[in-house]
Amino acid sequence: MDRRNFLKGAALSAMAIAAPISFSAFGEPTKQTGRSGRLNLTFFPYELQLRHAFNLAKYSRTTTPDVQVRIEYDGIVGYGEASMPPYLGESVESVTKFLSALDLSQFTDPFRIEEIHEYMDSVAPNNRAAKASVDIALHDLLGKIMGQPWYKIWGLDPGKAPSTSFTIGIDKADVVRQKVDEADPYNVLKVKMGLDNDKELVEIIRSKTDRPICVDANQGWSDKEKALEMCHWLSERNCLFVEQPMPKEMIEETAWLRERSPLPIIADEFLQRLPDVRRAAEAYDGINIKLMKSTGMHEAYQMAVLARALGMKVMLGCMTETSCAVTAAAQLAPMVDWADLDGNLLIANDLFDGIKIVNGKVTIPERPGIGVEPLA
Ligand code: MG
16 A cells, blocks of 8 residues: 555545434434535425314414425434414515525534524514524524534423313304313313303313313403403413413503403413513513524523513424424423413324323433434
């Protein structure tokens, strides 16, 4: 062997020894191949089919528009997702436009998540679901590189994850009874309110079960005296809390209600991102964090920490989503008082295996990253 070939051989063996162990998309340790050293973003639209028509105080629907995201780095794939229920103002078009405008290939280090968020905020101020899809895929990627799930990286005990509520939508009496039967595996029922038959709906549920309920009025009560009367009535019927009782603009009236209500008042539509938490503290007892509002896991974690520091209750929610985004949210579940993580159970065409509900409790998978595997 001449000197040139010897040096080449030595360099190659040194590279083989130094080659870091990474994890495949499925969490299996693999030798890295095809190192690109760049973040490669791809995405495609995916329409979620709902099992039941989704009836809220203001509208009804049977599908949810969604965009699935992949970020590849050095042969490892991170999965992410944007779900766009119409009232949030995002669409397949707006998400696709935002993602197309991103140039993630400028980032050679996927751990610079703070910088990547600053960059996304500089591209457009809103587009929160689109940003969440990138954030979730990045967290999945980083967790796989580190070989750990995010609850571990955050130092959380998965045994502290609460039960999830299961939503009973507004519907005809016989359908509500059937939904209560279907909700048998769940320890807490979430009741959507804000129409004229609110009490009737609770009476139907109470004729079937005495399990605790939580109530989401979706801004449906615009009279503060009526809202207070409902809070008293619900507190006598094993209700845990009331979410967004009044329109988000009625801050003074909500603060008035919070002073008098026997039940905690939780903000949902009122808040989106981190700076909103301090404003919420002035009128609400707690906040409902959702990844599609918070721009993903990075800011959702900060919101939970800040809310705790302000002495507030924390609830973790989701949209109708595949198990991708719901399992990503579940990584935060040990930090919260109440979880409402049933979005994947409400759709008929999931793409991932992930979060499980065991004895009614949120159970986080033992997998690196956000904890999902694509279904075959
Ligand atoms: Mg809500």
